[in-house]
Amino acid sequence: MTSEELTNMPERKIRVMVAKPGLDGHDRGARILARCFRDAGFEVVYTGCHQTPEQIAASAIQEDVDLVGLSCLSGAHRVLFPRVVELLSGKGASDITVIGGGIIPEQDFSMLYDSGIKAIFTPGASLDSIVEWIRKNIKTH
Amino acid sequence: MDATIKKICAGDVRTASRLIRDIEDKLPDAKAKIKKLYAHTGKSFIIGITGAPGAGKSTLTDALIAEFRKLNKTVGVLAVDPTSPFTGGAILGDRIRMQRHAEDPGVFVRSLATRGALGGLSQAAGNAIHVMEAMGKDIIIVETVGIGQQEIDIINHAHSVIVVLVPGMGDEIQTMKAGLMEIADVFVINKANRAGARQLQTELASMLNLSPQIADGWKPPIVMVGDAFKPETFSENTAELAQKVEEHHLYLQQSGKLTERMHRKAMAEIKDALSSCLMEPLMHSLITSGELKKLSEKIKNRKTDPYSVAEEITQRFLKKES
Numbered sequence: 495m496t497s498e499e500l501t502n503m504p505e506r507k508i509r510v511m512v513a514k515p516g517l518d519g520h521d522r523g524a525r526i527l528a529r530c531f532r533d534a535g536f537e538v539v540y541t542g543c544h545q546t547p548e549q550i551a552a553s554a555i556q557e558d559v560d561l562v563g564l565s566c567l568s569g570a571h572r573v574l575f576p577r578v579v580e581l582l583s584g585k586g587a588s589d590i591t592v593i594g595g596g597i598i599p600e601q602d603f604s605m606l607y608d609s610g611i612k613a614i615f616t617p618g619a620s621l622d623s624i625v626e627w628i629r630k631n632i633k634t635h
Numbered sequence: 636m637d638a639t640i641k642k643i644c645a646g647d648v649r650t651a652s653r654l655i656r657d658i659e660d661k662l663p664d665a666k667a668k669i670k671k672l673y674a675h676t677g678k679s680f681i682i683g684i685t686g687a688p689g690a691g692k693s694t695l696t697d698a699l700i701a702e703f704r705k706l707n708k709t710v711g712v713l714a715v716d717p718t719s720p721f722t723g724g725a726i727l728g729d730r731i732r733m734q735r736h737a738e739d740p741g742v743f744v745r746s747l748a749t750r751g752a753l754g755g756l757s758q759a760a761g762n763a764i765h766v767m768e769a770m771g772k773d774i775i776i777v778e779t780v781g782i783g784q785q786e787i788d789i790i791n792h793a794h795s796v797i798v799v800l801v802p803g804m805g806d807e808i809q810t811m812k813a814g815l816m817e818i819a820d821v822f823v824i825n826k827a828n829r830a831g832a833r834q835l836q837t838e839l840a841s842m843l844n845l846s847p848q849i850a851d852g853w854k855p856p857i858v859m860v861g862d863a864f865k866p867e868t869f870s871e872n873t874a875e876l877a878q879k880v881e882e883h884h885l886y887l888q889q890s891g892k893l894t895e896r897m898h899r900k901a902m903a904e905i906k907d908a909l910s911s912c913l914m915e916p917l918m919h920s921l922i923t924s925g926e927l928k929k930l931s932e933k934i935k936n937r938k939t940d941p942y943s944v945a946e947e948i949t950q951r952f953l954k955k956e957s
Contacts (some may be wrong), residue, residue, distance in 0.1 A: 502904070503661070504660055504661045504662050505660055505661070506660050506662075507723070509656070528947060529726070530727055531724065532719060532722065532724035532725060533722050533724055533725050534724060535719075535722045535723045535724045536724050537724065537725045537727060537746075537748050538724065538725065538726050538727060539720075539727045539728075539730065539746055540726060540727065540728045540731060541730060541731060542728075542731035542734065542735075545734065545737075546738075548737075548738050548945075549734055549737040549738060552738050553734070553737050553744075555649055555652065555743055556648055556652055556737075556743055556745055557652065557654050557727075557730075557745060557746060558649070558652035558655070558656045558745075564761055575836055585649075586649065587649065600853045608942060621653065626677070628957065
């Protein structure tokens with residue numbers, strides 16, 4: 495039994511959401527990440543494929559997550575990722591960090607960073623590096 | 636009125652979800668908020684939905700949301716998924732099935748992880764229900780974690796309980812067993828297009844003929860729900876399910892059973908609150924003072940036993956409190 499179970503001490507748990515915006519159905523990466531976040535001790539809301547940015551933003555607020563990880567392999571990230579950031583801030587939830595991953599050409603990075611995406615992970619990024627980034631950059635609400 | 640409470644009563648999702656999180660994380664302030672919130676609760680109809688992992692609870696919850704929204708009722712959903720005993724992490728995947736309602740302002744879906752609770756819910760579930768009640772949701776659906784035979788905490792929280800069964804899970808004796816099979820107000824045989832569904836229905840029906848609930852005027856109906864990928868028949872089946880649940884609600888109101896159930900709920904709530912008020916500060920002081928470690932060392936070496944230790948601590952604690 496861990497001391498946490500014994501005491502019921504207050505503890506802020508990191509809550510994240512993994513979402514796939516748009517029509518891309520390649521969810522292997524998103525699922526592996528969700529699983530990896532689980533193993534890192536996070537609570538992971540997984541919303542499945544084919545989500546609109548509107549669905550993603552609404553779900554993130556309903557679930558009170560600290561971070562939304564968007565995965566997109568179809569090339570639509572330039573439109574979909576910034577839209578999620580925009581919708582969240584429109585709902586007064588700009589404190590929810592949005593990061594992205596997938597097949598994203600380097601020339602798009604600055605455009606995405608400018609739109610409010612806080613980190614981008616492309617093929618080859620180690621799972622540990624993503625978890626580490628989250629631990630370091632997420633201040634739980 | 637407290638600003639948080641005011642926002643929650645006005646239906647603000649962000650504030651409500653944050654308070655639910657504070658409750659889950661056991662922040663000291665959360666209890667005080669619940670105390671203030673409590674007067675605004677108690678008006679919603681609370682439906683529990685339970686059954687084995689993969690039985691179709693989330694898909695049926697999604698269908699029920701759709702049915703209740705047709706009647707213009709607002710719906711809150713609490714969906715529980717398991718926490719890892721090793722890492723404390725969790726995959727909360729119930730809402731995948733409900734995403735078509737994500738943008739509907741009349742629907743609020745919040746996932747909860749069990750965080751070590753064993754009764755099919757999470758410790759925060761009771762108070763999370765209260766938060767949704769205070770938001771003014773007409774209906775609150777509580778979807779338990781996938782369960783086996785006797786994780787039935789849901790009966791202390793819901794007014795009506797739906798038990799979801801699927802064919803192929805065992806013989807007739809399974810339907811006779813205590814626990815899960817006794818708590819249903821409405822049964823669903825899901826995936827009823829699969830082999831064995833009719834047989835399960837017959838077995839269940841003959842078991843129900845002996846149900847003590849019948850003497851009280853309610854015979855739990857069995858709703859057959861077929862292939863979820865055939866939208867037409869599926870929605871016909873789920874409409875029937877929603878109707879049966881409504882009928883049960885009406886029965887509870889007319890028979891006076893609703894008051895009885897609310898009584899049971901209140902008693903369970905006192906018990907929960909008591910154990911949290913007594914145990915949390917107690918364990919906290921035992922751990923921070925290092926006493927717990929010393930005592931467990933003594934027990935390990937058979938210098939004393941757990942009961943003597945517990946009695947001694949209880950007496951000391953009660954003396955200090957009085």
